[in-house]
Amino acid sequence: MTVTDTELVRQGSDRTTEYALQVSDLRKSFGGVAAVNGATFGIEKGTITGLIGPNGAGKSTVVNLISGSITPDSGSVKLNGEDITGLEPHEIGRKGLIRTFQISREYPEMTVLENLIVSAKDNPGEKLFNVMFRPKLGKRRDAELVQKALETLLTFGLYPLRNEYAANLSGGQKRLLELSRAVMAEPTVLLLDEPMAGVNPALIEKLGEHIVELNQKFGTTFVLVEHNLEIVEKICSEVVVVALGATLAVGTMAELRKNKAVVDAYLGGDVHERVGS
Amino acid sequence: MTVILGYAATILIFFFTYNIFTLGLNIQFGYAGILNFTVITFMAVGGYVSAVLVMPHADTANGIYYILGLGLPWPIAALGGVLASGLLGLLIGQIALRRLRSDYLAIVTLATGTLLYGLAGNVTSMFDGWQGLFNVPQPFAGFRNWTPLGYSIFFVIMAGIIFGLLWLFANRLYKSPLGRVMRAVRDDQDVVEAFGKNTFRIRMTAMVIGCMYIGVGGVLTIAYITALSPAGWTTGETFVVWAALLVGGRANNLGAVVGSFLVAVVFNESTRYLPQMPSHPNLIPDIRYILIGLAVILTIWFRPQGVIPERKNTFYEVPLGKDVNAKPGQTSLEADLAKVGE
Incomplete structure (x- = not known):
């Protein structure tokens, strides 16, 4: 069964959902190269959503655009219904969106x-x-x-x-530290940029459990940029696929695995063979 | 005896002013990670401005030019000097702290310092150019009929009290949440920013406080020596303060004091007794710089954290004892730690 893109990109549909984060037609070019080219998706309040895509798809740029590290050329970002496009990173942080970085960045x-x-x-x-x-x-x-x-x-x-x-601390402990540090800021949306990178399988499980626990306990909305699809499938209720700087599809992992465009762009056959690649 | 006491008093004043410079730099670099490579410019601005506020009108008939010459009482003039240093810090910060980091910031401060050095030297009407200011009235000199030694001792006490107050505030700042967030900015600015804190404001606060400290040192220097010319604040002097902080130990105020004792007092004074060579008049100052450079290299090589490193901060904790074991499925901390692995 093939599902069309319009069905999958649910943002803007008539479902009466409350969005924690709404990204509309976000664009950013670096010297003529469009890193993000019309990314559009909505993250429902209180959910854990995965953001996946091949390397170079523009995931990190999307994270940087949402968190204000860089300003978009066009498009908008809304946090809990409020337009935060172009605000300074600290202003966005104060409004309750906390992000982490790809590499653990503790205060050494x-x-x-x-x-x-x-x-x-x-x-x-x-x-x-x-x-x-x-x-x-x-x-x-x-x-x-x-x-x-x-x-x-x-x-x-x-x-x-x-x-x-x-x-x-060890690499894994630093990941735990990042997550516990984020808890202290009491965020409404927690944007985790590859939180499982360089972490051993046992600890990946544990980090996943912590994320689910925080989500249930405090109602924190999680956005996970992640290459480990196993954990994404396990804890994310919805997954956004980004490719070539645009939203390719939105759905559950099960739905996405049946989507030809997604399989071609990222999954490439058996998902589990590609885990951690 | 009087000579020795006078000498000791001068060294003590020198020590106190250097402590103040080093504390100021420590707030900027040790706390907030700001590379201020023009420490001595803020000292000069503090000194010059306090001097032109306290001095009478310039004696232009005898070819002496400087601005203001308001003849204000010393405490007000001193305050003016300190504020001028802080204001210059604010201006440089506006340019340098907004977008620039570490090395670029260092270049901007160094360039600004060089610029102001040239300006102060060449624009004679400002602070009497290369000749500099002299005959600056000493604070409270007319208070009573001082003997030279009596006045020196009075000055030691005054400088000591000022240093003591600045020391207390520097330590309070370090322990405060503001000091903590400054250190976080030093460790990783982007993360602090992502956590909703205005890092520009935090760095600017450290910059201005540090500059005001250095300004206080400048005010005391010119008040005691009664003169200051550009030859007294060359770029090299900045690195003497840096050497003091790095040798002593950054982010630790006690380290800053030990460093300025070792570098500014021990090296400076011990080299004074080396025999002069008339054919090489610059030999002794050069040896001084060589020794200071050597001390920095040895410190970075063998003890990069300095003689007295930053100490670990611990907090008073209300025991969580009961909670530790009460969590369901969590028999002991060791079990939990084992799960963390690695």
Whole structure:
């Protein structure tokens, strides 16, 4: 059975869904090369959605465009119905969209606990005026954050490492640290750029469980850019396929596997043979 | 005895002012990772501006030119000098901190410093050009009938108190959430930005505070020496402050103090006693720079984190004891850790 693209690109359909993230006709060229060429998709609130596609499809550029690291040539991005196109990354972060990076990027010369505490939003102690005249405000908030961070670290199994420098963690532990750090910021949308890259299979399972747990516990919407299709199939309710800078298809993994265009562009025969490629 | 005490007082004042420079640079580089390669320019601006505010009108009849000459009381003039340094930091920050990172920022600061050096030297009407300012009134000199030694001791105490206050604030800043987020910016600016924090504002705060610190050092320097000319703030001086911070240990204020003691006091003063060679008048200052350079190389080679490295920050924790074992299916932390693997 072949399903047409229009059926699969559900954004703009008459379903009465609430979108956490809406990307419409996003375009970005670098020196005449169109990296993103009309990407369009909607991410439903409270879901875990995968964003897949071959290397060079423009996934990372889409992530950078959504998070404000680069500004689009045209098109728009809406976060919870609000237009965030062209805002600064920190403004988008403040509005509740937190992103991670392809390579783990911890704060190496700070401890694991500090990595978490510094990631919380709205610490009054980050204002110079309060540092000078009302230092207690920052101290009080810090004390709350320490406890919250400790509990988070306990959940993620990093508690014993809390006073270790983040630089000394293993690759897998750094991935866990990134996720637990993101929890501290209480995001509404969490955009994870290849969170499973370079992680051993056992830990991939565990990271997946954490994502599902956070999704259920806090209602956080997840967008996962990922090459590991096994985990995408397992935890994502919907998957967006990007190829040549545009949305190729949207659907469940089962649906996508039957889509010829998707198979040709990315999956290429048996999915499981290509896992991790 | 008086001579030795006077000498000791001068060294102490020198030590305190260098501490203040190094603390300022530490806030910029150690806390926030800003490569300020023109530390000494902010010292000069602080010194010059405080001097022209405290000095009387320029004696143009005798070929001495400088701006303002308001004859203000020293505390106000000193404040003016410090604010001028901060303002210059704000201006340079507007250009350099908005888009540029590390090495490019370093180039911009270095270029700005060179530019202002040339400007201060060549535009005579500003700070009397290459001749520089001299006969700057000393603070509180007319307060009582000081003996030279008495005044030096008074100045040591004053510089010590100012240093003490700045030391306390630098430490408070380090421990505060603002200091923590500065260090996060130092470690990875993009991530801090992605977490919804305005990194430009954070870096600018560190930049301006650091420049004001360095300005305080400049104000004290010109107030004690009573003179300052461009020859006293060449580019090389910036790297003496850098050497002090790197040798002592960045991101640790105690390291900054130890570093400025080793580099600015020990090296500077020990080389003073080397025999002069009339045929090579520049030999001693050159040996001084060689020694400082050697100290930096040895430090980076053998102890890159400095003599006193940044210390690990721990927090007061209310024990989670009960929770640790209460989680369902989680018998012990070790079991959980084992799952993390690796």
